[in-house]
Amino acid sequence: MKRLIPLILETLDKGLTAANPLIAQAWWRVRHPTWRGVARACAALPVLLLLYVLILIPFTPSIGDIRKAKIEQPAQILSADGKLLAEFKPSNREWVKLTDISPNVVNALIATEDHRFYQHWGLDWRRTASAALHTFSGDRQGGSTITQQLARNLYPDEIGRAPTLTRKLKEAITAFKIEALYTKDEILETYLNTVPFLYNAYGIEMAARTYFDKPASDLNVLESATLAGMLKGNSYYNPVLNPERALQRRNTVLAQMVKFGKLTPAAFETLKRRPLRIDFERQTEPPGPAPHFAQQLRKWLAAWADRNDYNMYSDGLVVRTTIDSRMQAMATQAVTLQGNQLQGIANSAWGARSGCSNGRDLLQTFLRETPDYRAAKDAGLADEDALKRVSSDRDLVKSVCETKTRVQADFLAMDPRTGEIKAWVGSRDFSQDPFDHVQQARRQPGSTFKPFVYAAAFEAGAKPADTFIDKPVEIPLAGGEVWRPNDEDEPSERAISLRDGLAYSRNRITAQLMETVGPNKVARLARAMGVRDSELDPVPSLALGTSPVTLKEMVSAYGTIANLGGYVEPVMVTRIEDRKGEVLAEFAPASPKQELPADADRMLIDIMRDVVNRGTGSSIRSRFGVRGDVAGKTGTTQGNADGWFILIHPQLVAGAWVGFNDSRVTLRSDYWGQGAHSALPIVGDFFQRAQRSRLVDSRVKFATDQEPGWFAERSDRLREWFRQLFAPAPAKPEAVVAQRGEVRRAPAAASASTAPSAESAASGAAVGVGGVVGAPASAAAIEPRALPQPPLLPAPGSAPVAASGAVDGETHGGGEPASAPTPTPDDVVPPDAGGTAGASPGT
Template structure:
């Protein structure tokens, strides 16, 4: 084997004339074969045609309004006739002066560039068509300086020339070439660097932009104006060389300054930018699975968003956010660099890269702080960013899971971070309904009671959790109905201990809190595990849907540009995660939250009518305010706080969910009902049908009463002592809701009447509650709400007519973390 190899190597080193002739004849053939092999690995004619007619996906609302267009870049396509001739002249003179003579490859220029490159002076020889091929198909062709890349580029250029006219090639090139700062195409470049349209570009401006094509960063007129000026004059010289500019004009123009009018161009966010942001991720995955191009195939995506409700939600978030921002500015002294929060400001400063850089030079902590603090503009910017109030909002139809409105922050441009789906914050007392749902599933009733007493629960590791309320323990028995209506921590903690954290966590996950981790510990009852607003609204949707969970959906149908349906997403059947009977009881007591409890200002202040229920929520230190309202047709929830949970509104009044988040939902629902987008006449189906046995025994009892009743006697006044309190029927609650909506005073008197009818007679309780049969039974009226610390009572203002009941906050375990992690 070695002998043939040795002979071959000897012939290579000592070629004969015949061998040289064969080699010279075979080289072109081998090159042709190599080209033929590469053809299948270049973009097909169909792909090029698709690039020519590229159409971005259009995102439409449920009522047919345009929400967004998904473009691959910040680009606006303009026709060649709408581009200044100065641009075309500068481009052809500089980049490809024989553009109209070749068929995609300029052989003379390619040979000249090759000779210069071999001699050590590397030059580019790509035509405009080759550059277009490289810009359109960077993945298929690549940018490595190799022979393979040049051949693939040339093959693609020939294909483009076969399909496009010369004017079409120029138009496509000028609309796809990048110009830095997310500006693609000549139109966005003209706006970015000269604040004008491409049709108005002068000779100097056209030469400046054309000069950037040799190297965007190197000839950036913003950062490197001297290089950009020299390159501009080089382009002007090329225009003189090829007859596009007179020498006299050149002599005058080359002495002119750049005169850049720079402004970054941003795409308008649209009416639902955070929703569109999340939808883009989902749609990109769908397009990949189904072999569609999200940016070129002209997909028409019909979403579940109602543009009218979306506008109402945005207005509600903006209005309340602006009001709370004024309060935050006063509380922190934001206009004077957080003058009212110096200690925390120093913590913020220590976390900045500027402070770390100062420390790395060897400065002490005090000197580094002094150095960064001396920059007043920096301190002011840091303070404003930390004390900027954030809010988010989500509304969905509980019957089919369709999302109707989505607001991820107060301002998408200032804060594109989506708090609805990405921010995880402690939900506080809005988590309590899951505890009561688990209890009702296990057999408890709204009239069951627990004694309002000090609670101490042993935790793993020897810690003791002491949940508290704002008032001292009363040693009275409080019903589960009143405990939820007035958000009693001590009662809820006892109920959690009876039901068990694991069961509550499993039920909450089943009902919709499916992405965040729930720590099955006793304090979970007061919402110490961070969750997202989307999860909470989804879970409340299960409550509104009588225990049937439906996954939230964003899209109903996807079509092509001709209107043909490519995919349809029909509503799925709900999965029963909570028994309907238990859910009916839960809805019934959640009605009391808005009729006479911590969420009563929904009716008294905002006049929301009809059959609604809900829950407020406030976390430790007023870091997070929540409110979620359910209606048979719509569930809406809001969160208010700061990106950094160490920052709060510093107000026991404004920090409560009833005063921070509730107004957003109230404003939204008020607008929606006035516009008749939500029907206030629709009611929850909470009336329970009597079973066969109950119906028969009822008839038998009525018959016995008729047969054996004593003769009628004159009417007399009957005084009932210590009547046992019973849960009101659904009809009574609805009637009470209407009465509460008419005036606040009527709601107050109703609560007082309930308190005066408190029963003290002992009665048997179900084994679930674990209380002795002799436990006293009492119904409470409006009582003070939840505690704000690890067992320490906190003061609060007297409840106002707008918020009958108590502030709402969740206690936390001793030494347990209480902050959320909603920062971007």
């Protein structure tokens, strides 16, 4: 080796000499230094260091950024009526002024971290040199001042985290800039409000609440010393997990306070013997009145701020949203009230309080999906032994049962004229389930999808009075399978109009209409009207809502119906202002795009009125007393896995979904599982409150009436004249009608339809199940019930009957109370999106 090194150097000398004589000469001087050369090199080092510092300056935070941090203000999210919905903070902290922080905190901080804080300009040379000497001797010490630590806390990405010379120089440069722009008190205030303290607590105020359950202004000497001691190492001196270390560190801080005259020796001797007395409680940000809406808005605002060079955490943006705080409160109350009622039903149905004792088979399936079961299997246990092990863990069983059987619900309301979202509830409880079911959950819509089939038919020229025969339907599918949609009752072989087909949600009628119109056309129209993010499978069973969609899409599409066929994209924000109130951006409602001809839309609204007047959604009037011109549709999917209801009004569209996060879990009730009984009460409660508060004007009507043209008006007059001229004299048979104990005669002309009463419809009834060949045997069956027949005229001369339409005991027509009708189940759809598998009649 001794011979090899000289040989390498000699070879290098020859190579450099041959390549470049100047380089060779410089290399020779390095190998043979002189005193003069050494002195020049030492003098050049500071110059090189200064040059390096000048090069680093542009790569440190600018003066503007540091000045902005001084007045950092998070974005404020306001409702349309001026109420605070949320603040977008970068972390869980609450900014407090230095005057609102206990002086004990300041004394402990300065004595421990930077006792010459008021004498230096960002860099303590004496402390830096001392730290360097200790580090070189093997005892590593930190020499950062409070200002340097603040620079690191404020700009971790710009300065870096690696323990290198470059990072220390950037830190020092930034500290000098901070000292030039901030006063000492401002530096202390900013530092104490930005330093982290574990458990998502940032700043001294959140730390005081987290560890001692009090504000920062009330911290005593011991508590202040404990928090100041954590700054050396949050995890290592964590008073919750490492109380002994935290106690020793606290006493070290107290000793430093004595050393620099902030505490008397006598007080120190007394205080150092006292325990920590931690009162720990995690601090969580308050969710606000519209947490799911704020969650979605944060994503939108972050993208807008990036495009327009704003910081939503510090630039003091004021975002004015479309949410009405009063409607939001009503929607939250409605979801909570109905959700709690349904939760009691679910707990009883599943035996949730005893670990899902009523659903052992499904519970075992859920347990097999847990990490505990997989760990047992990985350990080599057989399936039965692994299942027995996890089943013996009562806490695990209870947790799985409660999670799976927790009822979920969501709600959305928007103005169909402008697309402005007025209320948004993404789940029953944001703290327990932050998942946003309005925007993110895709579920089968069931019969709430049927209006798109009828809309496509009306666009193609169909009329509400057109009829189909209620007969067995078989529709061939690709692959040789056959789709056989069914209702709860047997085919009546009678003609049923499109109006009654939708009002009573007849699956066989809708399937025939779908076959006439075509799935592709229905899918295209639904996408145009608002179902724009979810994939719609253009198969016949799409008519019964087999393609999963979101509630936001469905409410948006129903908004197109309420807006006479004009689609308006949903919007969340009306304008954005800066902290001074100057408008930075305005977002005017988009002009409606006519996706459905107005004439076809008017017919659709007219027959959807019958859904709430006499059909499956009539309890919206009988139970909740919703007034005015409204229309809507119920929906229930196979096995009652999903319940839907959407109501439209000229000023507001509101929809709700109810179910479970896992669609294998249901309410196990043919009654409560229907959308008319699970989702409709949420919308009904909300609309009732909104009308009573006059946030929705019940006098406003849909513009569905069309003025007849000149020719049509005179034709009608001529037709009426001929009818009166040639009309035969009416027969006057009489019938006995009992009323209030008397017997009197009444003319038989007061005939009535045998159509189902409004009370029957108020039960939430809609007709039957869509089934397909080869449905899984596990599909829950729904008990068949008697269903209403289509309206028929009475036989000539027969006695009149009480007119249909009895609502909660009211009578209309013949004078006798209508007999209580048999309730009819809501509509259901097969669980498969493609409709290629089916259920036998009656499922």
